[in-house]
Amino acid sequence: MSLWFNVIPYTGITLSRLIFAIAVLIAGFVSVKFFVYFFRKGVQKTRLPELTTQFLANFLRILLYIIVVLVFLKSLNFDVDSFIVGLSAIIGLVLGLGMQDTFTNITAGIWVAAIRPIDREEIVVVNGQTGKVKSVGIMSTELLTPDNQLITIPNKLVWGSSIVNMTRMPTRRASVDVGISYSSDIEKAIKIALDLMKGHPLILQEPEPAVVTTELASSSVNLQLRAWTKTGDFMGVKNSLTAGIFEAYRKEGIEIPFPQMDIHVKEIKREAKEIQKGVGIINLD
Structure with a gap:
């Protein structure tokens, strides 16, 4: 029985705590799947557009996964509070180094899902690309072209460009x-x-x-x-x-012509004469 309370070398974590933390992690991931599933079912009853439902479910899934990971670390006696503070500092640093586009895409995705200039299964022209809307994710929008190519467009380009919706009107x-x-x-x-x-x-x-x-x-x-x-x-x-x-x-009997061009060629043939003294004879044939 004492085996369960033995400390794993170089970690300071007992075997029983590690097994408990892994169980928490697995149970958390499984719970997230069920929670998101029931969340989608509940939101669908409100008759929100499918595109909005999908976006909210994806956003909730990522948020819950982060919470599960934090609980897992807490189960291992990690200082989660310090981790959160450190993570916030890292996020601030990353933002300063050019991650503004990431949050721009997230914000643009929220606006696209809320205002709905496009919706699932609609055929649109976005940023010069034509296709059927498959999804609007947290970072990007996916279009499926008529020849079955999947195009991924960053949300900031979707929200920041003209959108032609070819199927919205009856x-x-x-x-x-x-x-x-x-x-x-x-x-x-x-x-x-x-x-x-x-x-x-x-x-x-x-x-x-x-x-x-x-x-x-x-x-x-x-x-x-x-x-x-x-x-x-x-x-x-x-x-x-x-x-x-x-x-x-x-x-x-109405003629549909093909493009044509008439070319008239005039042939000139002469013997050149002496133009000036000292200039040779030029023959143009």
Whole structure:
């Protein structure tokens, strides 16, 4: 029995105290998992956004882990109070050496989670990156691109830049650009495009579909088809309009030209004459 009270060499800690401290550490980590789990369940009942719930759960998890570690050290008879004071001093020193960005990211993450310019599963453009929002963590935000690449952006760049939320609004306008030749009938081309959009089952009739002339380009008269649809149908409408206008114009004889350039070459052939005395004969062929 005395074995349990033997002091481990060079530590001043008995075997029984070490085993007790390890048990406290394991029980603490397990308790944190259960506590965070029930915390998430409770917060979800308040109908807070999933993004906010996830952020609060992550923040609470880290805080509880720190507390468990401090209790573990206290169980080993460490001077936790002195440790906390020392840790505070270290944090102050680190801040002075350039950790301001860390706390800037934490603060920005809190603002993003609270004000919600973005939310989980929304498609956004943030700091020039486009993707679906997967999570907003304490330090960074994760986007998943359409080709399944995960992009991690520091929160300070999210909060400090313009955010384009592509799926927040219930409707969007799909725009399709198409060029017709100068010899084509513009009025006919516009009518064909309007008929195509008005007959599309996924295109809203209010606001009305429209066709505008956007540019008199070097090889074509450029038109733009503008149609409003539900946000969830946006990509399908855009793709079907692009293919549909091509088929409709080909069927009705409206030419969609490809870029071209006419080059006129004039051949000059002569025998050079003596330009001045002392200047040789120059032949240009």
